[in-house]
Amino acid sequence: MTSNTLFCSSWDKSDQYPLSLIKLGPNIGTAQALRNILEANAPNLFYSKGKIPVIEFQKDESAEVVRREIVSEDQLLSWLAVPGSNIAGDDNFSNDRRGSSGGPGVTSPVVANSSVPRRLSEENTSSSIPASLSSSSSPAAKSPSSTVRCTFVFFQAPSSEAHLDVTLEMASKILTYFQVMPSYIEFMSVFTVVFGHQVEAVELRFSGFRERVLLSHSARGLNLEELALSGRNYQLCYNIKCVARKYPHSKKENWLWSARQASIHHQFDMAEGTSLWIMTAARSELQKRVNTLTGAEGRPEDKCFSTPAKSFIASLSVHLLLAQWGTEDWRGYIRWLEQVLEEKTIYALRTSDFIPSAEDISFVQKKEDETNKAIMMLEANADILGSLERFYRGLMANTDFELRRNAECKRAVSEFILQIQAFRHEFKMHSARAKTLGKITADRKNLVQQHLQAHSTEQMKLLTEQAQREAINMRVIAIMTFTLLPATFVSTFFSTDVVKYQGVGTQDGISTESYSPLALQRWFQVVIPLTVVTFAFAGCLLFWKHVKTCVARLGKSLLTCFRRMSSSRNRRISSGPCC
Numbered sequence: 001m002t003s004n005t006l007f008c009s010s011w012d013k014s015d016q017y018p019l020s021l022i023k024l025g026p027n028i029g030t031a032q033a034l035r036n037i038l039e040a041n042a043p044n045l046f047y048s049k050g051k052i053p054v055i056e057f058q059k060d061e062s063a064e065v066v067r068r069e070i071v072s073e074d075q076l077l078s079w080l081a082v083p084g085s086n087i088a089g090d091d092n093f094s095n096d097r098r099g100s101s102g103g104p105g106v107t108s109p110v111v112a113n114s115s116v117p118r119r120l121s122e123e124n125t126s127s128s129i130p131a132s133l134s135s136s137s138s139p140a141a142k143s144p145s146s147t148v149r150c151t152f153v154f155f156q157a158p159s160s161e162a163h164l165d166v167t168l169e170m171a172s173k174i175l176t177y178f179q180v181m182p183s184y185i186e187f188m189s190v191f192t193v194v195f196g197h198q199v200e201a202v203e204l205r206f207s208g209f210r211e212r213v214l215l216s217h218s219a220r221g222l223n224l225e226e227l228a229l230s231g232r233n234y235q236l237c238y239n240i241k242c243v244a245r246k247y248p249h250s251k252k253e254n255w256l257w258s259a260r261q262a263s264i265h266h267q268f269d270m271a272e273g274t275s276l277w278i279m280t281a282a283r284s285e286l287q288k289r290v291n292t293l294t295g296a297e298g299r300p301e302d303k304c305f306s307t308p309a310k311s312f313i314a315s316l317s318v319h320l321l322l323a324q325w326g327t328e329d330w331r332g333y334i335r336w337l338e339q340v341l342e343e344k345t346i347y348a349l350r351t352s353d354f355i356p357s358a359e360d361i362s363f364v365q366k367k368e369d370e371t372n373k374a375i376m377m378l379e380a381n382a383d384i385l386g387s388l389e390r391f392y393r394g395l396m397a398n399t400d401f402e403l404r405r406n407a408e409c410k411r412a413v414s415e416f417i418l419q420i421q422a423f424r425h426e427f428k429m430h431s432a433r434a435k436t437l438g439k440i441t442a443d444r445k446n447l448v449q450q451h452l453q454a455h456s457t458e459q460m461k462l463l464t465e466q467a468q469r470e471a472i473n474m475r476v477i478a479i480m481t482f483t484l485l486p487a488t489f490v491s492t493f494f495s496t497d498v499v500k501y502q503g504v505g506t507q508d509g510i511s512t513e514s515y516s517p518l519a520l521q522r523w524f525q526v527v528i529p530l531t532v533v534t535f536a537f538a539g540c541l542l543f544w545k546h547v548k549t550c551v552a553r554l555g556k557s558l559l560t561c562f563r564r565m566s567s568s569r570n571r572r573i574s575s576g577p578c579c
Helices: 003-012 025-045 073-079 168-177 184-189 285-293 308-327 330-350 358-397 407-494 517-574
Strands: 052-058 066-070 148-157 209-214 233-247 256-269 275-282 505-507 510-512
Touching: 003 168, 025 168, 025 184, 052 285, 066 073, 073 168, 148 285, 148 308, 184 233, 184 256, 184 275, 209 358, 233 308, 233 330, 233 358, 256 308, 275 285, 275 308, 285 308, 308 358, 308 407, 330 358, 330 407, 358 407, 407 517
Parallel strands: 148 275
Antiparallel strands: 052 066, 052 148, 209 233, 233 256, 256 275, 505 510
C-alpha cells in the first residue's frame, strides 16, 4: 500500500482519532483507551463552535507569513485542501496549504484548475480526502510539494474555566491530518472543565513528557512529498506551568493568583525541515508571544525555514520561549506567600497573648496547600526541561539524525542546552525557596495551633475554677439544708394539732399568749437525736463508698502484682538451662 493510500484511508477515519492514525501496531490498545478518554471528556473539553488561530511560514524567506483564524469546518477543509469545501469567496481560505514555489497565494492546480473537479472521482465520492493526495495517474494533475515549512496551531480557551474554542470534529481532523501521536490526548484532557464542581478548573497535578523518534530508514513514518514529509521525523509532547496574578486588591492577602499551563505538541521532519506546533492553553498569551517571536521585531534566525538546519534551529527558539514563559512570576508569587504568612502569624512569634481564631488556622492551612502546589509545579517544570535537555542530547548522538553533523546545528543545540539548564536551575532555586517556605508555614501552623490550644486551655481553666466555686457554694447550701432538714421536719410536725400544749386566744379583746418550756424541751428532745441519726446515716454511706473504692484499688493492685510475679516466674523458667 502506498503512503498516499494509507493517508487517505487514515483521513477517512479522522472522526475516530487516534484510531485513525497510521502504523499504530501494538499501541492499538493504548489508542483505544485514549479514544475512550477523548469521547468521555469531549462534552466538557470542546466547544460547539471553533475559533482556531493558525500561523504558517513558507520555505521562501521573502514570502509573507500567513496568519488566519479558522472558525468553521469548511474553512478547515479548505485550509487543508480538502475537496468539497465551499469558501471560494474568502481570500484567506481560497488557497490550500501547499502553494507553488512562487510562495503563498498561488493556488494549487488540483484545487483551482477548472478542468479538475474539487470532488473526487465517482468511486470516492463518500470520502473527503485532501486534494493534494487524491489519486491521479497524470503527472500534470499531481500537486507540487508544499512550501509551508512551519505551522503553529492554537487550541485556546477564553479562560481556565471555559471550554476550548474548537469542536471535537475539527480537532480530530487536524490531529489526523498531521498524524499527531495519541499521547497528546492526555495533555489536552487536563483542560476538561466540569461546571458546578468545586475543584480546580485545570488539572495541575498531571505532568509528562512523551517522545517518538522515527529517523532511521527502516523505522519511518509516511513519505508524502505533497505535504513536504519524508517520514523521518520526531514528535514531542509535554506541558509546562506558570503562575500569574489576576488582579491586585487593596489587601495583599486577598490578591488572586492563577496557576496556568500549556500543553505542547511538536514534530519535525529531518529531511524536509517541516515543523508543526500545536499549543493548547487557556487565553491567547502564547499566541501573542509566538507572534512577537516571529514578527517584524523578531530575530531573523527565529523565523527562517529555508533549509532543514535553519528550521531546526528556529524550533529550538520556540522551546526556549515556552521555558521562559514557565519561569515568569514565580518569584513574585513565592514572595507574596511569604509576606502574607508573615503578616498573619507575626504576632504569634512576638507575644504570648496572641489569640488566634479558626479563620487564622484555615488561612495558614490554605497557604500551606498553595505552597505545596507551587513546589509540585516547579519540580514538574524542572523535570520537563531535564527531559527536553536529555532528548536533544540523545538526538545529537543519534547517527540517524543527519543534522548533527551541521556546525550551526551543533552550536545552536549547545547554546540551547545551556539556556535550558539555566531555566531548570531557576526552577530548582524557586522550588528550594518554596520548600523552605513550606516548612516555615507548617511550623507557623503548629505555633498558631499551640496558641489556640493554650487559649482554649486557659478558658477551660477559668471555667473549671468557676465550676469549683459554684460547687463549693452548692456544697455549703447542701450542708445547711441537710443540717436544718430534721428541725424543719419537727417544726412542721409540731405545728399541727397532733401535739398541743396551750391554747392561744383572746379575752376581752386582748390577745392572750403563753410560753411553754415543755414544748421547747420536747422540740429539742426530738430534733437533736434525729439530726444525729441523719448525720450518722450519711456518714455511714460515705464511709461505705470509701471502703468500696479502697477495696477495688487494693484488688487491682494485688492482681497487677500477681501478674508481674507470674510473668517474672515464666521468664525465669524459659531462660533456665536446657536438659
